[in-house]
Amino acid sequence: MASKFGMAGGIPERRVRPIWDAIDSRQFKNALKLSASLLTKYPKSPYALALKALILERMGKSDEALSVCLNAKELLYTNDSILIDDLTLSTLQIVFQRLDHLDMATSCYEYACGKFPNNLELMMGLFNCYVREYSFVKQQQIAIKMYKIVGEERFLLWAVCSIQLQFFCGNGGEKLLLLAEGLLKKHIASHSLHEPEALIVYISVLEQQSKYGDALEILSGKLGSLIMIEVDRLRMQGRLLARAGDYAAAASIFQKVLELCPDDWECFLHYLGCLLEDDSSWCKGASSDPIHPPKSVDCKLLHLTDEVFDSCISNASDLVEKLLAEASNDSIRCPHLANLEIERRKLLYGKGDDNKLIEALMQYFFRFGHLACFTSDIEVFLQVLTHDKKAQFLEKLIKSRESLTMVPIKVLGQSITVFKIQELVGNLFTLPTGDLEGFAVQMAEIYCKNLPLSKDLDEQESMHGEEPSLYGMQCVGSVILAY
Structure with a gap:
């Protein structure tokens, strides 16, 4: 106090x-x-x-x-x-x-x-x-003043980040980045760097100037030891190699990351992109959101010959099989999603089979269909299917109810997932009024039947799978209103 x-x-x-x-x-x-x-x-x-x-x-x-x-x-x-x-x-x-x-x-x-x-x-x-005022120039000026007074690394980083924000907003161009790089180099010469965040900022400044070779040299040198977690260092190395256009080396690095962290979905997309020499993830303007990484990326495949494409897909499939064989946790989703992505790329290239993708989707449903994230997981893969094939997949899902798992909580999740897919495919509100009535009754019955599952939960929770349950009741209301 x-x-x-x-x-x-x-x-x-x-x-x-x-x-x-x-x-x-x-x-x-x-x-x-x-x-x-x-x-x-x-x-x-x-x-x-x-x-x-x-x-x-x-x-x-x-x-x-x-x-x-x-x-x-x-x-x-x-x-x-x-x-x-x-x-x-x-x-x-x-x-x-x-x-x-x-x-x-x-x-x-x-x-x-x-x-x-x-x-x-x-x-x-x-x-x-x-x-709070987004005054990036004034931020930079006061941060540099504090750095000059006490020489602390944190104030230098505040100044550099303020410079980067100016650059992102288009208020200074390349000269600003050169200033940031110069400040960091001068500090390293006299004090070195002591925090991993400082190294990450330094590499980002070099990366923004397309100085990938310099960044790789620093990462592999003495300063690279600041990144103590190996997979984090490998991810940075793979990204820099890919941006530098060395796709073969980048693919090798991303493969190492997947072997260490088999559930890294973003890394698999980078790995497959590097195998196919696709710069969709690395070209200027490509989306890069570390908080919400994309489920898929745009694909550039026309530059590949059939022989090269087949070889790349074969290598990717071999790695996925290896990851599946070594997986010790049933909750790991990445290798299973990877199979779906491989089938998707085949279809985009013109050598795929709709039925194989549908079969892979069904296998994914049997394993993870009870999860609230299932629908968002497969949405991008449904986009490459025709309307008739989507309807075929939905029909298979509905028939699969007869062979669902006997675990009540998972049955609830899988049932709600089927409702979500029906809405996603878009045929829900094209049904006749009588079918809609039955559909609404069916959802309400499932909801009421599963209410007892909530009796052992904490008072602050409403029921198991709260998100899908609420979604189910929303669907009931929507269907009733529609008819």
């Missing part, structure tokens, strides 16, 4: 603690009463005013809160004897931000930094204000 309050604005902690305790427990009337008592003793304290503004804002009295904040801001600007500290400014910042006046909080920090130019805490607060 002492580190939290200290002597903010010259006010002892023992006088401030009860107010924060009341705020944290949402006893705002009591907090306001305590705040009024504090202001009686410290009427000219910006921190005491900031606390009152915070309480008023939490009580929904926005206009009063803003007025009190402006009074505190005026005191900071006009009274040179007042102690300016980060806790006072951060409290004001919270209120100004919640009142949609972040620019006023920024001006307070700018004033404080001008008055105390080498105060690191105040400068970090100002940096955070610029971050």
Whole structure:
């Protein structure tokens, strides 16, 4: 607590603690009463005013809160004897931000930094204000200033990331990246790098300039040891090799990753793309979202001869068979999805068989059809099938109900999956009214039949497979409304 309050604005902690305790427990009337008592003793304290503004804002009295904040801001600007500290400014910042006046909080920090130019805490607060305002140039400037004062690696990285954000937004071009690279090189020469994040940022700066050879050299050198997890280092190496156009070497690296992490679906897509010398994942403008990696990528296959294509697909199939044979966990989905992707590529190339893809989809259903993610998993593979073939797959799914697993929870998941596929294929609302009635009744019966599965769950959970269950009831409502 002492580190939290200290002597903010010259006010002892023992006088401030009860107010924060009341705020944290949402006893705002009591907090306001305590705040009024504090202001009686410290009427000219910006921190005491900031606390009152915070309480008023939490009580929904926005206009009063803003007025009190402006009074505190005026005191900071006009009274040179007042102690300016980060806790006072951060409290004001919270209120100004919640009142949609972040620019006023920024001006307070700018004033404080001008008055105390080498105060690191105040400068970090100002940096955070610029971050919230997306002021990338000002972020860079204040981060470099902090780096020059203390020489810490983190401030250099803040500056470099600010430069990269400017580049991403098209506000500077290649010269900005050269500046970032120069800053990093100078720091490495004098201090080296000590955090894996620093190396990742350095490599990303080189990668953005297409300096893949330099990045690979650094990754394989002494600094590469900062990436202590082998598969992470291999993934970076494979990506750099692929971007450099060395697809054979990249495929070999991605194969190593798959052997270490057989459930890495994104890595399999990269591996197959490199085998087929397809730059869809690596060319400029290609989507690269580490949080939501794509289920598939666009394919460029026309440059391949039949012989080369067959050889690549054979190599990929051999690897998938090896991964399946060595899989020790039944929940691993990547090798099974990989079989579907291989059949998809065959169809796109013109050498595939619709029936083989449907059979592979059925096998995937029997293994993973109870999962809520099943429909999103196979959606991209259904796109390469004709409407008639989709209908054929759906018919097989419906018939498979007779041979579903005997585990009740999985039966529920598989049944809901069949409903989802019916909606995805698009024939649900083309059925006659009588069929729709029966369909709605069937879903409602499945839902009611499986309600007992919820009896052993925690009170905060509604039932097993909550997502598909809610989806099922939504479908019931949709069908009823439709007919």
